[in-house]
Amino acid sequence: MSRPVRRSRDPFAEALGGLGEGRSADARRVRTRGITIRFANGRIHQPHFDELTHVSFRVADGCRLGTATTSDTSDRGLALVRESALGLARVAPVEPKFLGFPAGGGPSVVRVPFSELTASLSPEAVTKLAERVLAAAEEVLPGSRIAGAVNVGQEELRVVNSAGLDRRSRSSVAQASVLVDVPEKDPPVSGWSEGAHWDGARLDPERLGREAAERVARSEPKSVPPGAYRVVLRGSALSDVLAFFAHLGFSGHGEEEGWSCLRRRRGARIAPEFVTVTDDPRSQHTIPQGIDYEGTATRRTALVDHGIAGPAVTDLLTAGRLRRELTGHAPPPEAPWGEFGPSPAHLVLNAGDASENELVRETRRGLLVTRFHYVRVVDPGRGVITGMTRDGTYRIERGEVVGPARNLRFTESVLTILRGLELLGRERRIYSDEAGGSSVTTPSAAVRSLRFTSATLF
Amino acid sequence: MGGRPSVEDLLRTALGVAEASGVMYADVRLVAPQRYVHLAVRNGSASALTDARREGLGVRVRTDRAWGFAATSDLSAASARSTARIAVRLARAAGRTAPNRLPVTDDPVPKGGRYATPVRRDPFDVPREEVLSLLTDAEARLHVGPEVKSGLASFQAWEETKSFASSAGASFQSHIVHVGAGVSATAVRGSSVQRRSAPTSFGGDFAQAGFEFVEGIGLAERAATAGREARALLSARACPTGRTALVLGSDQLALQVHESVGHAVELDRILGSEAGFAGTSWVRPETIGHLDYGSSAMNVVADATEPGGLGTFGWDDEGVPAQRTPIVQAGTLVGVLSSREWAARLGLSRSGGTARAQGPERSPLIRMTNVDLLPGDLSFDELLEGVDDGVYLETNRSWSIDDKRLNFQFGTEVGRRIVNGELGDLVRNPLYSGMTPEFWRSMDAVGNRATWHLWGVTNCGKGQPGQVARVGHGAPAARFRGIAVRGG
Numbered sequence: 001m002s003r004p005v006r007r008s009r010d011p012f013a014e015a016l017g018g019l020g021e022g023r024s025a026d027a028r029r030v031r032t033r034g035i036t037i038r039f040a041n042g043r044i045h046q047p048h049f050d051e052l053t054h055v056s057f058r059v060a061d062g063c064r065l066g067t068a069t070t071s072d073t074s075d076r077g078l079a080l081v082r083e084s085a086l087g088l089a090r091v092a093p094v095e096p097k098f099l100g101f102p103a104g105g106g107p108s109v110v111r112v113p114f115s116e117l118t119a120s121l122s123p124e125a126v127t128k129l130a131e132r133v134l135a136a137a138e139e140v141l142p143g144s145r146i147a148g149a150v151n152v153g154q155e156e157l158r159v160v161n162s163a164g165l166d167r168r169s170r171s172s173v174a175q176a177s178v179l180v181d182v183p184e185k186d187p188p189v190s191g192w193s194e195g196a197h198w199d200g201a202r203l204d205p206e207r208l209g210r211e212a213a214e215r216v217a218r219s220e221p222k223s224v225p226p227g228a229y230r231v232v233l234r235g236s237a238l239s240d241v242l243a244f245f246a247h248l249g250f251s252g253h254g255e256e257e258g259w260s261c262l263r264r265r266r267g268a269r270i271a272p273e274f275v276t277v278t279d280d281p282r283s284q285h286t287i288p289q290g291i292d293y294e295g296t297a298t299r300r301t302a303l304v305d306h307g308i309a310g311p312a313v314t315d316l317l318t319a320g321r322l323r324r325e326l327t328g329h330a331p332p333p334e335a336p337w338g339e340f341g342p343s344p345a346h347l348v349l350n351a352g353d354a355s356e357n358e359l360v361r362e363t364r365r366g367l368l369v370t371r372f373h374y375v376r377v378v379d380p381g382r383g384v385i386t387g388m389t390r391d392g393t394y395r396i397e398r399g400e401v402v403g404p405a406r407n408l409r410f411t412e413s414v415l416t417i418l419r420g421l422e423l424l425g426r427e428r429r430i431y432s433d434e435a436g437g438s439s440v441t442t443p444s445a446a447v448r449s450l451r452f453t454s455a456t457l458f
Numbered sequence: 459m460g461g462r463p464s465v466e467d468l469l470r471t472a473l474g475v476a477e478a479s480g481v482m483y484a485d486v487r488l489v490a491p492q493r494y495v496h497l498a499v500r501n502g503s504a505s506a507l508t509d510a511r512r513e514g515l516g517v518r519v520r521t522d523r524a525w526g527f528a529a530t531s532d533l534s535a536a537s538a539r540s541t542a543r544i545a546v547r548l549a550r551a552a553g554r555t556a557p558n559r560l561p562v563t564d565d566p567v568p569k570g571g572r573y574a575t576p577v578r579r580d581p582f583d584v585p586r587e588e589v590l591s592l593l594t595d596a597e598a599r600l601h602v603g604p605e606v607k608s609g610l611a612s613f614q615a616w617e618e619t620k621s622f623a624s625s626a627g628a629s630f631q632s633h634i635v636h637v638g639a640g641v642s643a644t645a646v647r648g649s650s651v652q653r654r655s656a657p658t659s660f661g662g663d664f665a666q667a668g669f670e671f672v673e674g675i676g677l678a679e680r681a682a683t684a685g686r687e688a689r690a691l692l693s694a695r696a697c698p699t700g701r702t703a704l705v706l707g708s709d710q711l712a713l714q715v716h717e718s719v720g721h722a723v724e725l726d727r728i729l730g731s732e733a734g735f736a737g738t739s740w741v742r743p744e745t746i747g748h749l750d751y752g753s754s755a756m757n758v759v760a761d762a763t764e765p766g767g768l769g770t771f772g773w774d775d776e777g778v779p780a781q782r783t784p785i786v787q788a789g790t791l792v793g794v795l796s797s798r799e800w801a802a803r804l805g806l807s808r809s810g811g812t813a814r815a816q817g818p819e820r821s822p823l824i825r826m827t828n829v830d831l832l833p834g835d836l837s838f839d840e841l842l843e844g845v846d847d848g849v850y851l852e853t854n855r856s857w858s859i860d861d862k863r864l865n866f867q868f869g870t871e872v873g874r875r876i877v878n879g880e881l882g883d884l885v886r887n888p889l890y891s892g893m894t895p896e897f898w899r900s901m902d903a904v905g906n907r908a909t910w911h912l913w914g915v916t917n918c919g920k921g922q923p924g925q926v927a928r929v930g931h932g933a934p935a936a937r938f939r940g941i942a943v944r945g946g
Contacts, residue, residue, distance in 0.1 A: 036923050040731045043555045047548035048923060049528040050819050051541075054512060065504055071512040071531040074462075084509040088497075091586045092504040093594060123544060127551040134555065147734035149922045179734045257608035258646035335496035335614075338506030373737065376858045378869055378946045379887060381651035386867055388860040390737075409858070409865055409891075411946070434923050454891055454942075456865035457740075 015078045025059045026161035034153035037130040061089040097320035104165025110290030118172040118200035119154035136209025148178035151434035159295030169290025173436025174200030178212040187458035191215030192391035196432035217404035224405045230366035231450045232359045239431035239440035245414040246344040252318030253341030261383030271418040277304040279344035286346040287436035294330035315342040345438035352424025361399040368394040386411040408452040420448035469623040475542035483520040485624035489818040498612035499593040514818035517545040523553035527821040561802035567628035573772025575635040577668035581615035596677040600643040602685035608644040628777035638664030641681040645688040652691035656680035658709040664914025696945030697888035703845040704941040707852030712913040712931035718894040720829040722863035725800040737861025749791035752898025758786040762827035767930030768914040769827030778811035816925035830932030834904025843879040867891040887946040905934035
């Protein structure tokens with residue numbers, strides 16, 4: 001005689017049931033844990049911890065969609081959020097291209113590189129990492145002003161839908177950045193370093209601290225007139241360009257609404273043959289993410305394949321509207337992310353074989369740029385962006401770094417920058433936001449020409 | 459019988475754990491709920507219809523050397539206790555790196571204070587059908603021709619019910635409501651993309667008010683104009699290049715104030731606290747009180763008491779009362795935005811009351827309140843009359859400024875030539891750039907109250923982990939001389 005199996009309740013999945021004829025739904029539960037230890041003026045000044053859960057429900061009443069979210073995961077909270085989503089769906093305008101939620105084969109865990117140790121680091125352990133960054137920078141440049149942050153976090157994502165999909169995935173991230181400057185110099189000089197990894201053990205706090213301090217120029221920055229220069233972009237600068245390139249070129253909304261800078265260039269050559277840019281959320285060379293926020297398993301997508309532009313990425317709604325396949329790039333459907341639409345967020349640029357010295361050596365006259373600041377879109381259709389250099393801009397003459405430069409503003413099309421890639425560095429690094437939600441893995445690179453349109457005073 | 463603890467019990471529990479640990483100070487913010495409704499219609503279809511609620515508890519403690527902060531979305535007594543313990547552990551660990559004592563100002567504290575937004579029509583009670591009908595009608599009017607590839611009409615309502623208590627005996631409750639709406643048309647021809655938004659870009663205009671504010675925007679009427687202008691911009695000439703007279707409309711000048719005044723006078727930036735992320739400031743602490751920031755026509759205040767502003771409240775997230783602080787008087791920098799710690803580090807005896815957090819899950823930082831450029835006495839026509847040849851620009855399209863808030867370059871959705879004191883043809887892709895002090899010193903005339911508007915900005919980013927603040931900016935139209943402009 002078999003004994004009945006006692007199953008524990010699953011209120012989250014159960015909330016999808018009983019929606020009524022013609023209705024369907026999907027739901028996400030996102031659990032995050034994050035620790036950020038910020039330091040400035042050589043001391044830790046903003047230590048932070050949070051442990052947060054939220055649930056979002058999207059209900060389809062036929063082809064009318066409504067979304068609601070809550071942080072109250074009690075039965076009452078889940079019932080309320082379901083009713084809110086349903087209430088919105090009832091009155092929503094029809095989404096004629098909604099094709100229904102994708103079917104799934106029951107519960108599954110999508111495993112990607114993940115570090116349990118990183119995900120569970122204690123506040124004291126993360127504080128220790130920050131202290132190691134500070135000590136390393138201070139050792140190289142005693143008396144300097146040191147600022148930055150160490151971030152460690154994890155996210156557990158579960159997506160279920162009424163077509164039977166039930167997928168989970170976990171991601172972990174450790175990220176650090178450090179700025180070292182000598183503020184009493186006029187103009188001030190500063191150095192920067194940053195890095196990220198899904199495995200905190202692979203983050204090297206001493207290296208980051210030393211690197212930032214060693215990059216602080218010992219001489220006074222000189223003014224450089226605005227104009228077009230050959231540039232060597234360190235990974236921390238190129239990562240910004242690639243992130244904007246990915247959004248302006250491959251956003252599903254951009255394709256749908258006609259503002260993508262690659263709309264008429266799909267399948268055409270936009271970069272040299274040696275350039276391949278992928279969106280690769282499963283790769284251990286990114287901050288991995290196993291599923292998107294609609295539960296679609298992520299996969300490698302070639303955005304630029306040996307210089308040739310690939311298609312835009314999609315989520316459920318843009319795939320329907322564009323009649324394309326799902327690529328696994330759904331953001332959370334609720335505003336503001338839903339408004340932003342699908343966009344690549346795990347970029348990988350292939351490495352080349354040049355050292356940083358070799359990148360510089362190939363530059364007769366130009367600039368070495370460590371980092372950009374406040375990069376913004378000027379003209380999406382032409383892919384034009386603008387931003388300032390920051391924290392380590394140097395003059396290159398006859399293949400050598402000859403001293404620091406005062407900072408400049410660039411205004412240039414991402415397409416011109418991609419087309420102008422001449423040499424790629426051999427060492428790649430992961431650059432990530434603090435939560436690991438988006439990352440860019442890139443080497444340094446030499447770019448034929450970058451247009452600088454003005455200069456600042458420091 | 460279980461159930462969720464009351465707000466008072468949760469505050470008392472978290473404070474009790476923190477105080478028992480021996481820290482010098484603790485405060486607890488409990489938000490239940492923070493609610494956000496976003497309804498948007500894009501090209502006739504629903505786009506991200508969202509009703510979001512979240513709750514949470516944030517505990518901040520201070521030892522003699524350092525702060526510690528921890529937050530949870532789990533409103534149980536056990537979670538309140540563990541969150542408070544983690545905040546204490548963080549402060550103790552951070553204190554190891556602090557060579558000196560952590561100073562704070564001694565400010566008066568509220569005892570049972572209450573603040574609530576005056577609302578005539580609660581935006582959360584307005585039937586969704588009514589809002590969607592308004593949006594659908596407005597969005598349809600954006601499509602004035604086939605060139606308009608995308609239209610968007612959106613409505614947002616936000617409310618926060620917050621309870622605050624501290625170990626210093628402070629307590630207050632607040633209920634704040636923000637609403638806003640806007641439309642945007644995107645016209646495309648070849649690689650030319652032109653966008654026109656109303657009342658302004660990035661979601662429209664916002665206020666601390668009820669639905670009556672949205673009803674007063676006139677969304678449908680503005681939509682048709684926005685659609686026509688987006689289409690017309692495709693055929694417009696590029697903005698001319700050169701140094702010229704520039705008249706900025708109120709919405710673009712609000713953004714200019716935000717980027718080149720508001721952020722630059724945040725005291726934490728001035729004193730290096732944000733150096734690693736957002737940056738510092740061109741303002742040096744020793745120049746506060748006599749720095750020549752702009753022309754004598756420039757008067758700026760930070761006013762957290764201003765009715766209707768997104769930066770208006772009863773008390774900030776340290777329990778310091780809302781204040782109206784002069785920032786620039788007749789061109790001279792006279793004040794800054796401050797919090798209890800940073801005011802004390804500058805040697806001030808009182809905080810300016812601008813420590814604000816995005817929600818319970820974030821620690822308060824110095825944020826703008828309502829940072830306003832005060833009106834002058836010229837009408838809009840009188841501003842134009844002083845220009846033989848120049849450009850008029852409005853509605854931000856792109857913005858970028860260096861990490862000391864000096865070198866900026868802003869683009870607007872639309873421009874018009876000014877010829878012999880009158881507005882002329884549209885110009886497309888206008889950009890203007892400059893250096894903050896030179897720019898403000900070139901302001902030779904400021905528009906009167908009729909040109910002035912208090913704008914709501916919902917997307918001001920700062921901090922690690924990132925926070926988004928909701929701030930206000932009142933700005934008139936104003937005239938500047940010798941500004942570098944060009945077509946992007």
